[in-house]
Amino acid sequence: MRVLIWKDGENHLIFNMLPGSGPDYNSVVELSLGQALIAGGGFSSWTYRSGFDVSLPVYSPMAAQLDSQQIAVQDRPWVVISSQINIHPEYTQELAHLAQEHSELLVLEACPSMQSSNYSMRCRGDEVYHYPQVLKRAKFCLVIRGARLGQPSLMDAMAAGCIPVMCADSLVMPFEDVIDWKRAAIFILEENLNSLMEVLSSVSDEHVSEMQVQGSWLYQSYFSSINAVTQTTLEILNDRVFAQRARTFEDWNLPPNPLAARSPLFLQLTAPRSQGFTAVILTYDRVESLFLLIQKLAKVPSLNKILIVWNNQRKSPPHSSMIPKIDKPLKIIKTTANKLSNRFYPYEEIETEAILTIDDDILMLTADELEFGYEVWREFPDRIVGFPSRTHVWDNVTMHWKYESEWTNQISMVLTGAAFHHKYWSYLYTTAMPGNIKEWVDQHMNCEDIAMNFLVANVTQKAPIKVTPRKKFKCPECTNTEMLSADLNHMMERSQCIDRFSAIYGYMPLQTVEFRADPVLYKDTFPEKLKRFNDIGSL
Structure with a gap:
């Protein structure tokens, strides 16, 4: 039965946490492994099967003795420490020679008066140092090839916030397939060990600080315990099997920014086209233009449904027999009060x-x-994507924010009179709008679009996206007296909205960008059949 399960090691994973034994410390598992995957510590590039095996750290239980409090670079008196014992005599002599010339290099050895099994002490002559605590007093920690190719001192250095200086030519670094070690370690060829101090002196304090932070994050994320090492190994294998859902190289190597906003939308990288979109039309009594709009929307291939939000409580909506016949579902919702926020209500009809x-x-x-x-x-x-764009500017005369509707290349808002957004934002607008913004908007019949832009920008820390070059959006059939936005008082009130909303949020969340998305080739003189989007307005 055991032979049937083994199947020459296929789909088996063997962990080899502490490779080899004395005196050879061979990094190869001396068993008949067949097609089994090896997760091993201290792999040599000569035996490592890239993309198949997984290289592990040689785990150090002593690293757990170190607390997580980091010591700043400027508070570490030693530039570099060599703390390994039982390294090759040739390297010992080279390091002793360097230490004579460079006082900032601390070379430690086993204490002669201590038992050989006592690994918690290191000595330099008569000076005794506690290990691994002494590593927190150096910027760099040398990790050099010993009797065993992989060394536990790598984990000790990372736990201490000490930047590893790797001097082991054929060593495959732990989790090398996914971790960019050049961000957290210095590499020196064994034959160039004599240039150690010259190489380290060329690293700026700023870069040292960055590498220290990166190394500490890598240690806490992937190496801080046997459980973390095992979990990381399984995650790497999972990414290989399910490549379409694998983490990117950046995901593995970039610490999360605590100040960065995270999108609450757990969507695929690109939302599926199949669902289409629901058009929500807010209307009061402009029936003629409403009917024209319905006919235009019906021609959009990805339209799924039209929802007419009838905001007039004094007048009934047009009878279904009067509404243009289209091949997509259409429903009229009568509201109980004339509120601008009705356009953002998360109606159950929106699927x-x-x-x-x-x-x-x-x-x-x-x-x-x-x-x-x-x-x-x-x-x-996760963004508002639409057509009419606006921006906000700071007025140094009035010392207030100003709503700017002039045509500029800068945008910080996309007006929701013609814009796409995820239905989650409608839910958030209705249920979790900060302060009294929603009530103020409904009372003043203004700024619901600005409020939505504030809401999305505050959560995502991202700007909206304007699409296509069109800038004129006024209804040609409507006179200015019919259009609320033509009122100068209305425009002044929108500036006051920005001031009011930023005060409620406690800062200005809107992000200003110079960006516009246009279809590929839409301006080029190619045959129309080669273009997907031909009818794109210029202004």
């Missing part, structure tokens, strides 16, 4: 992740423009 919020007078956008906007949103599903 798609993507929502297009659009005003009933936005008639100039083409089907190609709307489809392209949806495609851009799919790539950036």
Whole structure:
């Protein structure tokens, strides 16, 4: 039965945490392993099967004696410490020679008066040092080839926040397939050991600090315990099996920024096209332009459903027989109060992740423009992606924020009169808007779009994305007296909104960028059949 299960080692993983035994300390497992994967410490490049085996650290139980408190670079008196015992005599002589010329190099050996099994003490002549605590007093710690190729002193150095200086030519570094060791360690060829101090003197204090932080993070993340080493090994193998869900090289090597915002949307890298989007039209009584908009939206390939939010309590919505017949579902929702926030309510009829919020007078956008906007949103599903853009500026005269509607290359807001967003933001707007912003918006009938931009920017720390070059969005059939945004008082109030909202948030979350997404080739003189999006407006 055992033979049947073994199957020449196929799909078996063998851990070899402490490789070899004296006197040879061979890094090769001297067993008939067949096709078994080896997770071994101190692999040599001559025996390591890259992409198959997993290289482990030679684990050090002494590293656990070190506390996690880090000592700053400037508070470490020694530049480099060599603390290994029983290294090759040739290297010992070389280090002794360097120590005579460089007082900032501390070379430690086994204490002659101590028992050979006492690894917690190191000596330099009559001076006695506690190990591994002494490592916290140096910027760099030399890890040199010994009788065993891989050395536990690597883990001791990393636990102490001491940057490893690796001098073992054929050593395969732990988890080398996924960890970028050049960010956390210095490498010197064995034959160049005599240039140790020259190499280390060329490393700036700033870079030393960065490497110290990186090394400490790598240790805490992947090496701090047998459990952490085992878990990391299994994660590496999992990434090999399920490559489509594997972590990137950056994911393995970049410590999380505690100040960085994380998107709450657990989506695929690109949102699926199949769902399409739900168009939510906020309207009051402009029936004629509403019908025209419905007909235009019906031509967009990715449209899934149209939701008409009827915000007029004094007048009934048009009868279904009057509404243009389209081949997509359409539903009218009558609200109980005329509130701008009704456009962001998470209606149960919204079954798609993507929502297009659009005003009933936005008639100039083409089907190609709307489809392209949806495609851009799919790539950036945590952002507001849309067409009319605005920015905010600081007025040094009034010492207040100012809402800017002039045509500029800078944007910090995309107005939700024609924009895509994830339905999660509608839920957050309705249930978790900070302060009294939502109530203020409904009372003043203004700034719901600014409020949504603040909300998303505060969570993601990202700017919205404007798509296509079009800048004119006024309804050609509507007069200025019908348009709320034409009122100068309305514009002044929008500046006050920015001031008010930033005070409630306690800072300015809006991010300003100079960026616009346009379809590839849309301006080039190629045949239309070679372009996916042909009907893109210029202004």
